[in-house]
Amino acid sequence: MDKNKFIIFCIVFLAGFLCANFAFYVFLYGFELPFSNNLGFFNEPNKSAPHDIIKDNEIEVLDDRVIIHLSKPSVSKYAPTGSMIPVFDNGANGIRIKPNSIEDIEVGDIISFRKENILIVHRVIEKGKDEKGDYFITKGDNTNITDGKIRFEDVEYITVGVIW
Secondary structure (H helix, E strand, C coil): CCCHHHHHHEEEEHHHHHHHHHHHHHHHCCCCCCHHHHCHHHCCCCCCCCCCCCCCEEEEEECCCCCEEECCCCCCCCCCCCCCCCCCCCCCEEEEEEEHHHHHCCCCEEEEEEEECCCEEEEEEEEEEEEEEEEEEECCCCCCEEEEEECHEEEEEEEEECCC
C-alpha cells in the first residue's frame, strides 16, 4: 500500500470512528443543550409548560419581599445531574407542594417522584390510563430517555417555582 492510500485509509477510518461514537452518544443521551433548543428540528413537538398552579391573587409583591400564599410548601435542592437544564440544576431552590389528587398534575408540570428509592425531578410529558389506573410519563428536559410509567402514589411533590 503506498503512502497516499494509507493516509486516506487512516482519515476515512478516523472519520468513521468519530461519527459512530457521536451517533452512539446521541442515541444514548440525546442532544444536550444548547443543541436541542437552538436548532428547531431537534425540538420536541407538543412541549408543554407547567399549568398555572399559583394564581395571581396568591402572590403579593412588596418593597422588600415577595409573598406566595401556598398550603404547606417546602423548599427543594437539586442534584447536579444536568437532566433539567436550563430550567434548573445544582444551586437552584425549588418551591414545591404535595398534590392532593391526580387532577392536580398536568402535562408540562415538573414533579418529584420515587423510583427505585431515588427521588427524581422531571417533567410530565404524557398523562394516561391503563389497566392498572392512571399514570404519567416523565423525562428530563435535557434528555431523550423517559422514566416509564409513574403512578400517582409514587409522586411526592409538584414544583411550583424555581429561584436561582
